Amino acid sequence: MHSKIKIFARFLNFLILISGVTLALTPFILFPVCEGLRLDGSRMICFNSAILITASGVLIALSALINFKFKNIFIALIALASFIIPVNNFLSFGLCGSLEHECQAVMMPKAGMLIALIILISFINLILNFLSSERR
Amino acid sequence: MLNKNLNLNLALKNIRMRPQRNFCIILSLLIFAFLLFAGSVLLTGLSNGSQSMADRLGADIMLVPSGYDPHIDSILLSGKPSTFYLPEDALNKLNEINSNPDIDIGIGAVSPQTFLATLNASCCSYPVQLIGIDYNSDFIVKPWLESAIHRELNDGEIITGYHVSGQPGEILKFFNKDLLIAGRLEQTGMGFDSAIFMNKNTIAVLAKEAERITGRKISNKSGMTSVIMLKLKPGYDSVVSAGELNRQLNKHGIYALFSKKFVNKISDSLSIISSIIKFILIIVWLFAVIIIALLFTLSLSERKGEMGILRVLGASRNKLTSLILTESLLTSFYGAILGAILAAAAVFALRPYIINSLKMPFLLPDIFNLILLFISAILISVLTGAAASGYAAFKAGRDDIYNAAKNF
């Protein structure tokens, strides 16, 4: 019974790995955003968010590969931050103001789905951890 | 290893004995706590929002160009940038009515506002609603504009809505004009949050510049007015007065709206949403109770032997009851806290989308109330779990030891 849980947890971990990699690829490769510059040559605000999301994806994928305490909480927090920060315009991250821009219309919804998936899986993992015995 | 917290030890070990079953229990309470917290935040947010709208919308009647009346709510609520203007003699027509002794509709204060949507030209100058107010007559925006900067708004100065990026002292550029941010408004939960306010002179300059850039004429003459806000004298009914205004002005392409209509419309949809949320909560609550009660009762018959052993070794009836309750409290608490955290995350993450999709004013409760709602959601969920396992917990200790001991 417990070995089944472990196999399932390993499968979920693999899913997190895949989702993390996909998330990292979302803003620049799969659904590129913010390729242009502003008139004054500076980057658009969505560019910061794109970097944030890529970094989160990399971090999430890396943490799926190693085991450490509070791993699932860490993954959930990273994923959550990479959504909440851009969407709510925290710090100097944000999304392009226009709903029609790639940033808002394509990249963020896709990234949001991946992020929701990652958070859900890490929560299921949390519960499984709680339920699987420390018994050898 | 066992220690003095025997109940907790045994409960944890027992929970881990039946992972699938307890997964179901945790999940059902997670969902319940999620919906409870998210639902109550949503409801409080909406009722805060509509309260703030009722407070802020100080006008009794609004005059808008005919054909724009259906769009007013989306302009007020989501701040959808729009540019439209009343016929240029609208103010005069209104004055005529006002000075006609045969028409008694009790107009008190009159204040025009000018709307101008910025262009979607380069990448980051996305359209925002610019609102020009007449500082001398304004009675709607001025009070809270003044609370933001404590002085009059000079030409070339703007006050930004809560969601517009930019800090006071910074310059925003619209239609090639540099505008100094003089202040920033508190959150209102309405379209004003993404609007930018300025005085009549400033918006006139911008409008001229806009005409030059687009090559399109925005309005015929000077004195562009998008809406006229009216305040009635005490004792006059806004529905009756709006009706009379419509009779007089519709033929001139002017339409009168009474503001209460929005507030009423919003409180109507608010009560629908609140009944939907309550209905869902009750259904999910019932499901959680049934699932938990069922699973605990099911476990109980399997665990007769275990209970028998504990009884034989000297566990009293109350001890067995508290053991079962500890188990259900543990799983319930785990599910409840995860659910509430998930809900909090969802509320924060999806807030902008909620506001957009509901088309209703939305103001998050303050942090104190949020924490209060968070704790109550967890508490109610945990109590639900404990209560649902109550029968099983009671029965656990009541089985005859002699019978129970036969089940080893």
Added chain:
Amino acid sequence: MALLKLNNISKEYERGGKKFPAVNNASLEINQGDYVNITGRSGSGKSTLLNIAAGMLSPSSGSVELDGELLNFKSDKELSLMRNNKIGFIPQGLAALNYLSVLENILLPFYLYPDKNFGDADGYARILLEKFNIEKLADAYPNELSGGELRRVIIARALINRPKIIIADEPTADLDLENINNIMQIFTKLNEQDGTTLLIVSHDQEALAYGKKLFIMSEGVLSLKN
């Protein structure tokens, strides 16, 4: 003074609307250091008597005295505490909790009502394990043990709170001859070396070879066999 005293115990059950006596006016006195065996066919009322003696079942009439205290009219809490402190009960079958290790199973009665003055319970549990030659199994789980090993664990568990009396219900049932002798030698040693008082119900002829007094239970009637 008798350690355990059963006075005119009767217990009636209803079966098919008719009352029948499982235990009929049984009396028994066990003194400190006694080793008493009760035998009889299955259904003769042995287990019922044992459960009444341990305060887990109340008699229809008669009284039970343990260590000078009358068990009648005691609350569930008082009876439970008494069972935990004064009686080391060894139930029928392999009655261990599968989710606890051997050591945890043995310590379970102690942790139900932890006593600060007890001293090192953990150490005492390990001494018992050593005594019964199962010290290597301390961290094993019950379902990994053989019947004989588990029976020894259950005996160790009965001893952990240093009870006044050990009451055992068929402690050798379903065991092979070697294990039966093994278990019975443990009981004999406990009685002879440590002065532990024993009340054992069994219908194994091999088991009955041990012990100082033998009672026979037949159709609810208890009688001393000479």
